[in-house]
Amino acid sequence: MSTRSAPAMFDDLWTDARLVTMRGDGLGVIEPGALAVKDGVIAWIGPMSDLPATGAKRRHDAGGRFVLPGFVDAHTHLVFAGDRVGEFERQLGGATRKELAAEGGGILYTMRETRKAPVEELVAIARPRLRRLMSEGVTTLEIKSGYGLDLDSELNMLRAARRLGRENGIRVVTSFLGAHVVPPEFAGRSRDYLTHLAEVILPAALAEGLVDICDGGIEGLSIQPEEMMILYRAALNAGLPVKGHTDQYGDVGGAGQLAALGALSADHLEYSSEASITAMAKAGTVAMLLPGSTLFLNEPRRPPLDLFRRHGVAMALATNCNPGSSPTLSPLLVLALGCSLFRMTPVEALRGYTVVGARAAGLAGKVGELRVGLPAEFVLWEIGQPAELCYWLGGAPPREIVSGRSGI
Template sequence: MRDDALGLVEDGAVAAKDGRIAYVGPRAGLPAHQGHVTDCKGAWILPGLIDCHTHLVFGGNRSGEFEKRLAGASYEEIARGGGGILSTMRATREATEEALIGAALPRLDALLREGVTTVEVKSGYGLSLKAELKQLRAARALPGAREVSVVTSLLAAHAVPPEYAGRRGDYARFVAEEILPRAASEGLADAVDAFCESIAFTLDETAMVFEAARRCGLPVKLHADQLTDGGGAALAARFGALSADHMERSNAGGIAAMAKAGTVAVLLPGATLTLRETYFPDIAAMRATGCRMALSTDMNPGSSPVLSLLLMLNLGCTLFRLTVAEALLGVTRHAAAALGLKDRGVLEEGMRCDLALYAVEQPAELCYWLGGNPCLGRVFAGLPA
């Protein structure tokens, strides 16, 4: 029995060879084979989940700012007072690369236990050449400690560091001319991200960083229209960005441009919940234009201290009113597209055999339950993880 949206197959089977899917379909059609056989005992098999927007590697935490927000302070007020990203910057600069790796692993493990097999990790808490490269090296080291794929994004254009106070444009130029080329030359970044916002960087400054990314042959992503409708979605589309993320205030024109450009909208309900946002992404416009939607944790110490991608499935449905199919595609196929990965996120022959197994009766349960973890195990590149 098949479902038009998700392509569900009951009593199905998946076979792998050399880390790739060699067969997927009804068990009755499974070709004769040799090798190891695993009886999943009725579990649902999904593509390995993909968390396509995280700030997993950082120093310290900001629980104190959480208390301030509970007392009425806004995210913007805290940032302008020297907290927010700059608070984490100080802790990240002080930490050694080994300390950053050690702090990130428990956070990563929480995702892996839920069936995640690919994670994007951003820099953006170093805000200096040395510290940004340190963050990226720490992210690159994670697959050596765990069975996971890590995609890195350089987010040096995240905030203006204290040494560039009052010289935001100069810092954006430093990112474009110094940090970005160095990260690219050392092979530390798979993409370039930026925070285009009233408290961060202007459209022109962001465009300057994106032009530098083009020169270095790196695709771009964008933190867009989170606090204001500043035209970030349209800018992302103009540069053919892999994704524009947040989009709480993006207008319908920008969304239409993204759909035409193939740019994925990455929705981050954890930030919406934590910041008690009253603006939600325009899901109707995304559906109307065919703009693909991904879901992610936005795991970070300030605005989205989220350790569960399964929770984001529920919040995507309950807060943003996604359908079950939209939510599940948002952490598999569309999340892969948001990272420019064409070899995963869907169960098809020839794709990477990254799988997640769940003890549920229907996939809708993955979006339905709040708390708990029905993941029975993962398969990574064809082998049990």
């Protein structure tokens, strides 16, 4: 059955499609199906046999191709200046991340380069990265700050993210990650830095309408978990949802702390305990899995997928595009890694990059599915079955990308 009465005239109608709607708990495939668009919104979707006798300005024969929602890349650090190729070469020669950081490398190197770049330069540098993600079917993405670590540079990163969305016709969700690490001017004063973020930088970003989510790190490294709560409380009091990087290097109970805050997602989670995962399940906090980092850093530890499944914690996937631990711009590679490294099923991986990714981005019920009333953002793939998108290591380019926002 169709899900809504047909309007008098559609703008566009796709027929003979194999629609992967992401409805229910699986892929929700309708075949052969039809999908109609009116004013950039899905106006009708259902089996070909139920297609109403109505007109369309433009008709498209999908030719039996699979049609999936546009990908939602809900964890990226897309905006930054400089790269860390030299550090990559040195690590291959045996240098440790700790040694590089002691020499002024790592995040602080990227901070210095990013602070020197005006908004226009940050946009120009990030634009090719964004277009590469879009070319593989991303229609919504999250972009974090966190490489500025002072008022002007953090705001510039967020301004650049907003501009990238406007100028490229893609939905961008921004996350404030001022609590990425402690900058040099606050060395030894991490609590003062978190107070500065909560009382000065975050309010300035909010006043300019630059922030959708507050992110942070609960790893017990340069910032202690109780200090992160200074910023998280300020964000929640301002009406912002929160998420966080945690339990990547050891079990600090961060996933449980994030769940207690009602966080959208807890990200990384290689060492999360069953107690934390139980709390995530109760709170509805998404497990954001980032296999690009696991591959690039050659980390042996894997997130506890069996516990996520046992407790019913939804799993999302994202590129985690960043210069230090996941320099990838390929959602298709991440889908493959989610299956080959983490042993996700193709259904879990595909849902993780669409409907569950939408939850992690604070867009549950708004993107990541094919259903009436949602934006017309979908991709036609030249594949024999959906699992093929997880099988090829970065292969299977899209046949056609449809976006009501960009017209691409």
